[in-house]
Each structure stands twice: as C-alpha cells, then as structure tokens.
C-alpha cells in the first residue's frame with residue numbers, strides 16, 4: 001500500500017490528518033518527534049523565512065533547497081512540497097518542476113488552482129498530488145475569504161470534484177466557509193486539508209511560524225500554541241546584557257593553556 005493509500009484509509013476511518021509546515025531540518029525533526037503526520041514545505045517559506053514580500057518571489061531553487069533540508073531533518077516523514085508561482089504553466093513544465101522537488105525529497109507536490117489537466121500530467125509522471133483551492137496566495141491578492149456566495153461555493157465544489165476526478169491525492173481548502181468545506185470533504189475520495197475552513201475537513205494544516213508565534217503575523221484562522229518569537233527575543237536580550245556587563249562568557253565556557261605551555265608561551 002502506498003503512503004497516499006494509508007492517508008486515504010485514515011479518511012475512511014475518520015482519523016484526522018495533522019499537517020504542519022516546516023522549512024528547515026531541526027523544525028522538521030521536532031515535528032516528527034511531536035507526532036505530525038505530514039510535513040508541508042510551503043511557498044510560505046518566502047514570507048516566513050526568506051524575507052520576501054510575497055510568495056510570488058519564491059523560486060524552484062528555493063523550494064528544492066528547503067525541501068532537502070526538511071528531508072535531512074526528517075528522513076522518514078511524508079513531505080508535501082509547493083510548486084512555486086509560474087512553474088506549472090504547462091503540463092510539461094509542471095512535470096519538470098515536480099521532478100526537481102521530488103529529487104530534493106518531496107513525496108508529493110502541491111499546486112494552486114482548478115487545473116485537472118495538471119493533476120493528470122503529474123499523476124501520469126508518477127507523483128502524488130495535492131491540490132489547493134479557495135485562497136490561492138500565488139494568484140489572488142486582496143480579499144482573503146473565498147466561496148462566500150452560493151454561486152462561488154458551487155464553483156469551488158465543482159472545481160474540487162473535477163480535481164478529484166483527475167486523481168488528486170489531497171486538497172488544501174484555504175479560507176472557505178465551513179459548510180462548503182464539509183460538503184467538499186464528504187464528496188471527495190481525496191483527503192481534504194483545511195486552513196481556516198472549519199473542523200469537518202479530513203485534516204488541518206497551519207504555518208508553524210503562526211502556530212508558534214515566531215513571525216509577526218496573526219490570523220483569525222490560527223491558534224498560538226507557543227510564543228517562540230518572544231522567547232527568542234528574551235534569550236537574545238539576556239545574552240546582549242551579559243556580554244556588555246562581562247557576565248558572559250564565564251570560566252566554564254573557555255579553556256586554558258596547560259601550565260607548562262603557558263610558561264613557555266609567556267617567556
């Protein structure tokens with residue numbers, strides 16, 4: 001049974017999929033140790049780690065670099081990697097880009113938008129595929145909530161069904177009404193992974209920088225389970241104080257020349 005089949009069994013049994021982003025080896029290791037089911041190396045690496053103004057600046061090389069780091073930190077994890085903006089314009093380009101992420105260590109590739117022909121191309125090339133509809137950060141600016149009219153909701157449901165028909169393994173539902181996400185989850189063979197899409201999805205994903213308050217952003221869909229940013233600032237401030245006041249380093253942080261070497265050195 002493939003790993004994607006195992007995740008589908010979890011859907012059938014009603015076991016929730018715990019998905020979380022990671023962009024580096026130690027974070028990935030911590031997530032595996034804490035029991036995360038799937039690590040997502042999202043193009044959110046751009047704004048959370050690389051200092052870019054938007055996801056659109058993220059390149060395939062950036063994604064490969066961070067997927068490889070996560071793979072080194074979590075050798076056995078199931079990793080979903082994002083195809084960045086404008087790297088899957090055609091079926092051929094999508095296949096080439098996906099091959100690059102798979103070579104870096106991705107088990108599954110994710111892309112944004114209702115494009116069943118891209119799902120088919122990637123499945124034919126042997127990739128596990130995660131789709132992503134609702135808020136598409138690569139393609140939409142401004143309004144974050146999606147599917148808020150009956151017509152828009154019906155369109156997203158139809159998109160999800162078409163992607164399922166094409167063979168997707170997972171689909172991220174971002175910032176859509178909970179009733180719509182529940183309906184899509186019931187209708188699909190693929191596992192739905194929600195973010196700001198209610199509790200009825202097969203799984204949930206958050207950005208680890210949001211969950212642990214490592215970044216500066218705060219979102220209605222997020223819950224802060226830690227205060228890593230505050231802890232880091234506190235640790236750095238204490239270090240700076242100690243250096244300036246001569247309290248760091250202490251004796252135990254260094255070492256001396258052996259007495260005979262010292263005597264010879266000082267001659």
Ligand code: KIV
Pocket residue numbers: 021040041042043044045082172195205206207
């Ligand atoms: O890039 C990302 O982190 C994502 C998740 C929020 C789904 O696409």
Ligand code: NA
Pocket residue numbers: 042043044082137
């Ligand atoms: Na993303």
